[in-house]
Amino acid sequence: AQSVSQHNHHVILSEAASLELGCNYSYGGTVNLFWYVQYPGQHLQLLLKYFSGDPLVKGIKGFEAEFIKSKFSFNLRKPSVQWSDTAEYFCAVLLDTDKLIFGTGTRLQVFP
Amino acid sequence: DTGVSQDPRHKITKRGQNVTFRCDPISEHNRLYWYRQTLGQGPEFLTYFQNEAQLEKSRLLSDRFSAERPKGSFSTLEIQRTEQGDSAMYLCASSPKTSIDVNEQFFGPGTRLTVL
Numbered sequence: 001a002q003s004v005s006q007h008n009h010h011v012i013l014s015e016a017a018s019l020e021l022g023c024n025y026s027y028g029g030t031v032n033l034f035w036y037v038q039y040p041g042q043h044l045q046l047l048l049k050y051f052s053g054d055p056l057v058k059g060i061k062g063f064e065a066e067f068i069k070s071k072f073s074f075n076l077r078k079p080s081v082q083w084s085d086t087a088e089y090f091c092a093v094l095l096d097t098d099k100l101i102f103g104t105g106t107r108l109q110v111f112p
Numbered sequence: 113d114t115g116v117s118q119d120p121r122h123k124i125t126k127r128g129q130n131v132t133f134r135c136d137p138i139s140e141h142n143r144l145y146w147y148r149q150t151l152g153q154g155p156e157f158l159t160y161f162q163n164e165a166q167l168e169k170s171r172l173l174s175d176r177f178s179a180e181r182p183k184g185s186f187s188t189l190e191i192q193r194t195e196q197g198d199s200a201m202y203l204c205a206s207s208p209k210t211s212i213d214v215n216e217q218f219f220g221p222g223t224r225l226t227v228l
Contacts, residue, residue, distance in 0.1 A: 004154075036219075044155070044203070044219040090154050098143070098209075099168065100217060102154030 002027045004091055006103035013081050013110050021076040021106050023065075023091035032094040033074040035065055036102075039087045047089070050074065061085070086110045114138060116220035118204050124226045125194055132190045133223045137206030144187050145217060146179055147203040148172065155203050161187060162209065194227045201225075 007022045025031065035047040048059025055067040065076045074091060091103040117136045125131050137144045142163050147155035158177070159169045163184035173179075176194075181187040191198055201224050205217040 034216075043221040044205075046216060046218075049216060092154070098207075099145070099157040099160060100147075100155070101157070104152065105154050 002093065002095060002101050004093055004101050004103035006089075006091055006106050008106045009104070010107045011109070013108070015083055015110055015112055016080050017110075019076070019078040019081050019085075019108070021089055021091075021108070023074045023076065023103060024072050025074065025091075025093045025101075026072065027093055027095065027101075029096055031067075033065075033067060034092045034094065034100070035059065035063070035074075035076050036090045036092060037087050038090070038105075044090070047076070081108075081110050083110050083112050116204055116206050116218055118202075118220040118223050120223055121221060122224050122226075124228065126228050127196060128193055130190065130192045131194060131225065132188055133202055133204075133225075134186060134188050135204030135220060136186045137204070138208075138218055139185075141206035141208050141218070142184065143207045143209045143217075144181055145205040145207070146187070146189055147205065149201040149203055149222070150199075158189075191225075194225075196227045199225055199227045 003026045005024045033050040036044045037047045038044050050057045050067045058064045063078050067074050088105045088107050090105045092100045119134045145160040146158040149155045159179050161181040164181050176192045179189045201222045203222045204220045207217045
């Protein structure tokens with residue numbers, strides 16, 4: 001069955017630290033990949049997406065992600081986090097049937 | 113605000129009661145999705161519509177659940193004879209199927225259901 005794994009359940013960082021959140025998927029077909037973010041008290045928002053082309057994609061607020069097909073991975077990175085990045089981050093894969101399969105999420109806490 | 117809206121935002125009910133949630137998608141979006149999110153988990157797909165047609169239902173959607181989108185605009189999700197295990201956040205999303213941006217889904221704020 002198709003699945004998405006996020007290995008980091010809870011990450012705690014100080015401001016200015018670098019961030020990398022892991023995401024691996026299990027799906028043999030063409031993949032469209034997403035990172036969504038949910039800030040405290042807010043709804044899910046798209047952070048970035050990969051459909052095709054350059055495997056390094058840039059999103060909002062300085063985030064980027066790299067699609068590595070051979071590793072079935074789509075890790076999220078940010079060189080220097082801010083307190084306002086405190087949120088829950090979800091990786092998701094879009095199947096051919098147009099439904100999103102989400103990972104379990106990673107809770108990021110950034111301390112000043 | 114032209115985003116996806118959901119009503120109510122919170123619902124507390126007693127076990128055995130029926131509940132109905134409403135979702136209003138972004139107006140030009142013809143695809144509408146329902147997901148369920150429980151504590152510590154990511155959203156799980158329940159069902160989706162292309163205009164008024166329900167195209168897929170997850171096995172998570174038992175016979176007690178029914179969703180409609182009668183005029184291809186807003187949608188309702190009804191849960192009959194609620195059980196405590198139904199307690200969750202119910203999320204609605206919409207997308208413009210015809211967009212060249214492949215099916216990015218826009219999410220609403222969700223309806224949090226608590227079954228006592």
